[in-house]
Amino acid sequence: MRTPDEIVNRLEDQGERLTIQRRVVIEALTACGDHMTIQDIHAYLNQTQGMALSETTIYRILEWLKRLRIVAQTDMGAAGIVYALIDNPLHHHLICLRCGRVIDIDDAYFASMRRQLKADLGFITRIDHMAIYGECEQCAGHHDGETD
Ligand SMILES: [Zn+2]
Ligand SMILES: [Zn+2]
Structure with a gap:
């Protein structure tokens, strides 16, 4: 499992802009392992950082990470649509x-x-x-x- 710093550094090397929102979503994904729904990420950031990112914002950040092939989106049936770090x-x-x-x-x-x-x-x-x-x-x- 990669650390959030490794992912952030790699993206910065690629010239991507790492806003605070983008960083905390990456942190959430690495902290909890894989398989997080948007709601999981929302709840996690609320609890650990007191940050209330909207689900739309989280969705847009995940789409960005998908494009960069950091994250994969998978329909896990009853578990919902989950996002997982590509490892x-x-x-x-x-x-x-x-x-x-x-x-x-x-x-x-x-x-x-x-x-x-x-x-x-x-x-x-x-x-x-x-x-x-x-x-x-x-x-x-x-x-x-x-x-x-
Ligand atoms: Zn999996
Ligand atoms: Zn069975």
């Missing part, structure tokens, strides 16, 4: 539609897909933090023989 190594999630179980998976599963899409279509994929929906082993086992 090395990358990780992704399998989410069970029946029981809601979340299984973390390694980025290796996407390596061949990336290669193939680049070779076939010249397409450079950005699979930074992916949620794939389906049924976990246990839930799938409960309705063997069903046709759905």
Whole structure:
């Protein structure tokens, strides 16, 4: 996990302007680990810094971080739309539609897909933090023989 200073320094080196609001959002993301909703960030800044950034402001800062590939936005189903720092190594999630179980998976599963899409279509994929929906082993086992 990177520190907020590392991220801030890197962005400043790229010529980005780091306002106080931008800095505290980066701090929130690094302090809490990954998977924060906009509401989580809002609540965190309120509690720890006494700063009441509007959800629109936070959203705009997250869009900026997404463009710069610091943050990935992922729809985690029941957990909502979460923002996560893009870290090395990358990780992704399998989410069970029946029981809601979340299984973390390694980025290796996407390596061949990336290669193939680049070779076939010249397409450079950005699979930074992916949620794939389906049924976990246990839930799938409960309705063997069903046709759905
Ligand atoms: Zn994740
Ligand atoms: Zn399940």
